Amino acid sequence: MTRIEDHTTAGRYPELTGKVAVVTGAAKGIGRGIATRLIAEGMSVVAADIDEASLAATVDTFRSAGGDALAFSGDLTDAAVIDRLFDETVERFETVDLLVNNAADLRRRRLLDEHTELLDDQLAINVRSPYLCSQRSAAIMRDGGGGSIVHISSVGALRAHHRGFPYDVTKGAINAMTVAMAVDLGEYGIRVNAIGPGVTLKRDRPVDEVERRITEERIPLRRSGTVEDIAAMVAFLASSESSYVTGQVIYVDGGITAQLSPSGPGALEKDGRLILPGERNQTS
Helix, strand or coil, X not given: CECCCCCCCCCCCHHHCCCEEEEECCCCHHHHHHHHHHHHCCCEEEEEECCHHHHHHXXXXXXXXXXXXXXXXXXXXXXXXXXXXXXXXXXXXCCXXXXXXXXXXXXXXXXXXXXXXXXXXXXXXXXXXXXXXXXXXXXXXXXXCCEEEEEECCHHHCCCCCCCECHHHHHHHHHHHHHHHHHHHHHHCEEEEEEEECCEECCCCCECHXXXXXXXXXXXXXXXXXXXXXXXXXXXXXXXXXXXXXXXXXXXCCCHHHCCCCCCHHHHEECCEECCHHHCCCCC
């Protein structure tokens, strides 16, 4: 097992300096990578997460590097907590220029597996929470003359995962939310877009090199994505260079959604892992 190391990309959008971003699910993984990039761009970042200990460590890292960051710990399935998040943001920074809806429950099941409780949990954090966060931030952005909302979707919203319930369903809702909000909020100068990550390596998770090789054989660009790949797209969508981009779902996936193969779960999985074409005829 190996771990992915932290590294920071220098900012490239000077117009973002001094702007204010709210990033949900910012303590680890893709959310932390996004917040790290926005700090590098000179933005003030409100990092929100339910994992208080990891959040504190992440924000301490930002501050030690000279970044302006505020930690907000709370359960964003609670509307009152969402209200408090934006109240505290406005109290500290006066406005919101960018919202990144990243927090999500990533668990997946087969349709016929019992997962009623999981369905309720995912509808709450994967759909209702970004909906309400967008509603609150959009009101602030409207009064401030505009802004950008970025939802983190998934390749599973377009091409279903094997064992993808109810996660893929909730990410399909995110894509629908993206276009509906873009149309509704455009007159206020608020742009709404989504990013669909593909296979993405995360620093907080060990990497099995064999599994990584097997997976990357099936990605057209023959590599996994990184949190920096996703963060770079967020920075672009927050910048003035994307000022005429709204209502789009952009897949940062190395080409996964462009291909028809892999052709199906039976040919691709063995003992819960992907198998290479050369392994299919081997007996165990």
